[in-house]
Amino acid sequence: xxxGTRIFLLPPLLWFGVFLLAPLLFVLRISFAxxxxxxxxYSPLLxxxxxxxxxxxxxxxxxxxxxxxxxxxxxxxxxxxTALFATLWCLLIAWPIALAIARARGRAQAAxxxxxxxxxxxxxxxxxxxxxxxxxxxxxxxxxxLQLGIIDTPLALLYSPFAVQIGIVxxxxxxxxxxxxxxxxxxxxxxxxxxxxxxxxxxxxxxTVTLPLAAPGMVAGSLLVFVxxxxxxxxxxLLGGANSLMIGRVLWTxxxxxxxxxxxxxxxxxxxxxxxxxxxxLQSRAGNMxxxxxxxxxx
Amino acid sequence: MKRHVTLLTLAGLGYAFLYLPIATLIVYxxxxxxxxxxxxxxxxxxxxxxxxxxSLLRAAALTLQVATVNAxxxxxxxxxxGYVLARHGRFRGRGVFAGMLAAPLIVPExxxxxxxxxxxxxxxxxxxxxxxxxxxxxxxxxxxxxSAYVAVVVQARLAQxxxxxxxxxxxxxxxxxxxFLSVTVPLLAPALIAGWLLAFxxxxxxxxxxxxxxxxxxxxxxxxVFSEVRLGLSPEINALATLMILAVAALGTVAxxxxxxGRTDR
Numbered sequence: 141x142x143x144g145t146r147i148f149l150l151p152p153l154l155w156f157g158v159f160l161l162a163p164l165l166f167v168l169r170i171s172f173a174x175x176x177x178x179x180x181x182y183s184p185l186l187x188x189x190x191x192x193x194x195x196x197x198x199x200x201x202x203x204x205x206x207x208x209x210x211x212x213x214x215x216x217x218x219x220x221x222t223a224l225f226a227t228l229w230c231l232l233i234a235w236p237i238a239l240a241i242a243r244a245r246g247r248a249q250a251a252x253x254x255x256x257x258x259x260x261x262x263x264x265x266x267x268x269x270x271x272x273x274x275x276x277x278x279x280x281x282x283x284x285x286l287q288l289g290i291i292d293t294p295l296a297l298l299y300s301p302f303a304v305q306i307g308i309v310x311x312x313x314x315x316x317x318x319x320x321x322x323x324x325x326x327x328x329x330x331x332x333x334x335x336x337x338x339x340x341x342x343x344x345x346x347x348t349v350t351l352p353l354a355a356p357g358m359v360a361g362s363l364l365v366f367v368x369x370x371x372x373x374x375x376x377x378l379l380g381g382a383n384s385l386m387i388g389r390v391l392w393t394x395x396x397x398x399x400x401x402x403x404x405x406x407x408x409x410x411x412x413x414x415x416x417x418x419x420x421x422l423q424s425r426a427g428n429m430x431x432x433x434x435x436x437x438x439x
Numbered sequence: 440m441k442r443h444v445t446l447l448t449l450a451g452l453g454y455a456f457l458y459l460p461i462a463t464l465i466v467y468x469x470x471x472x473x474x475x476x477x478x479x480x481x482x483x484x485x486x487x488x489x490x491x492x493x494s495l496l497r498a499a500a501l502t503l504q505v506a507t508v509n510a511x512x513x514x515x516x517x518x519x520x521g522y523v524l525a526r527h528g529r530f531r532g533r534g535v536f537a538g539m540l541a542a543p544l545i546v547p548e549x550x551x552x553x554x555x556x557x558x559x560x561x562x563x564x565x566x567x568x569x570x571x572x573x574x575x576x577x578x579x580x581x582x583x584x585x586s587a588y589v590a591v592v593v594q595a596r597l598a599q600x601x602x603x604x605x606x607x608x609x610x611x612x613x614x615x616x617x618x619f620l621s622v623t624v625p626l627l628a629p630a631l632i633a634g635w636l637l638a639f640x641x642x643x644x645x646x647x648x649x650x651x652x653x654x655x656x657x658x659x660x661x662x663x664v665f666s667e668v669r670l671g672l673s674p675e676i677n678a679l680a681t682l683m684i685l686a687v688a689a690l691g692t693v694a695x696x697x698x699x700x701g702r703t704d705r
Binding site: 144145147148149151152153155156157158159160161162163164166167170179180233234236237239240243254255256257258259261262263264265266267269270271272273274276278279280310313367368370371373374377378388391392395401404405408411412415416419420423 | 446447449450452453454456457458459460461463464467475476477515516517519520522523527530532536538539540541542543545546547548549550553554555557558560561564579580582583586590614615616619640643644646647651661664665668669672676677679680683684687688690691
């Protein structure tokens with residue numbers, strides 16, 4: 141340990157203890173309580189009786205309720221499925237973009253890279269709103285499809301699972317392109333050239349050399365898309381219909397609409413268990429592998 | 440050659456996908472009609488409406504204020520956090536500390552927002568502070584998640600930097616704080632600027648967490664935009680979006696020129 145660790149460690153440690161760890165513990169506590177009409181709107185976990193005894197009021201009813209009502213299970217499943225498909229679409233769309241950037245040179249490369257980053261700097265909310273404009277019944281997408289003669293009557297594109305999907309892919313695409321490009325840029329072009337020189341057809345070079353070597357970038361990008369997509373609130377709220385079920389939106393409604401803090405808290409805890417714990421494990425494993433690799437290959 | 444054409448076509452389609460929505464917003468922001476999707480000739484009326492919208496200007500001012508304070512605070516916290524993780528090897532509780540610093544990157548926004556609101560309500564009930572939720576609580580919440588991003592940037596930069604200069608300063612008798620301030624921090628300057636900008640833009644963009652921790656008195660720009668576009672389309676928001684996109688594009692062009700210059704210098 142280096143000298144003077146404590147001075148540097150203390151401010152962030154205190155900050156994250158108060159504003160991150162403590163709040164999550166409070167949420168955990170509320171998830172065992174009962175909702176009530178009061179301030180704060182949940183019951184205490186322990187209550188002193190008039191005769192000095194202590195009653196233990198904590199219970200698992202909120203979790204039982206979440207498990208028994210199929211609404212919540214459906215919301216979790218549809219969130220996971222939506223996020224998974226969005227991740228796959230992002231992979232498909234990101235590959236040619238990342239390859240094109242990696243193969244470009246000099247100023248063209250910088251320009252292509254900036255063009256991917258620019259939308260990512262633009263307001264997330266406004267980028268999602270843009271799809272609301274595009275997908276209207278009399279919007280641009282329908283106009284193009286009608287003009288091309290692909291359809292005769294405007295499609296109901298907005299407020300559908302399709303709209304949510306396209307919104308997520310659009311909003312998170314840069315998160316896939318950037319790590320993928322980074323992985324491609326790190327590749328030694330001599331490897332692919334060697335395969336080509338030895339008579340390997342280009343598609344096989346791609347499948348056996350370029351693609352496997354880009355795997356770390358694909359994993360990193362997929363996590364960056366999948367994780368926030370599962371908990372997404374804005375996109376299903378703006379582009380999904382009234383009955384679009386995603387768990388982030390269900391939690392929001394439970395909290396702001398029904399004012400049921402304990403159920404919202406239990407949903408938050410289950411979300412952490414379902415999404416964050418596996419990802420954290422995966423990441424620490426990937427981190428170990430990476431540090432192992434870089435230790436092995438460092439010159 | 441044929442492969443190149445296929446790749447460029449697919450990449451071109453990808454870029455078209457990225458820019459079609461943005462282009463649409465820009466074009467329709469100049470629409471004279473009250474109804475967004477009905478074209479009625481070119482006009483700047485929504486831009487002048489934007490500049491006369493008092494609640495929108497108030498929200499923009501609040502957002503900039505929160506983002507600026509947040510950027511400084513988050514850069515400070517992220518600098519210390521990233522420095523400890525990158526340079527101070529193993530210490531007791533390192534795992535927990537690293538986990539706390541990484542958590543805001545993977546915990547869903549709705550969960551972060553809910554947990555911080557619960558914290559502020561609990562503090563208010565037991566300590567009487569914060570008196571009201573608004574700019575202060577939003578800033579505290581933003582500092583928590585954006586400092587985690589700054590810490591990542593700082594850590595990445597420190598991993599590239601040789602620790603020898605810092606060790607030399609310590610060996611020559613500088614106190615740890617002195618070595619940190621006069622050696623590490625100057626070396627980190629580019630990462631700190633990048634981290635500051637990142638924290639600033641994360642704060643400007645946040646809707647979910649601000650909605651949870653704000654009170655009735657404070658509305659940030661994303662909260663205002665969200666309440667406008669939730670139920671329908673708004674030509675004024677198209678104009679706002681266009682202005683923001685142009686500002687970002689101008690910044691991007693400057694960055695591109697700087698990058699290009701850096702390249703030729705080398």
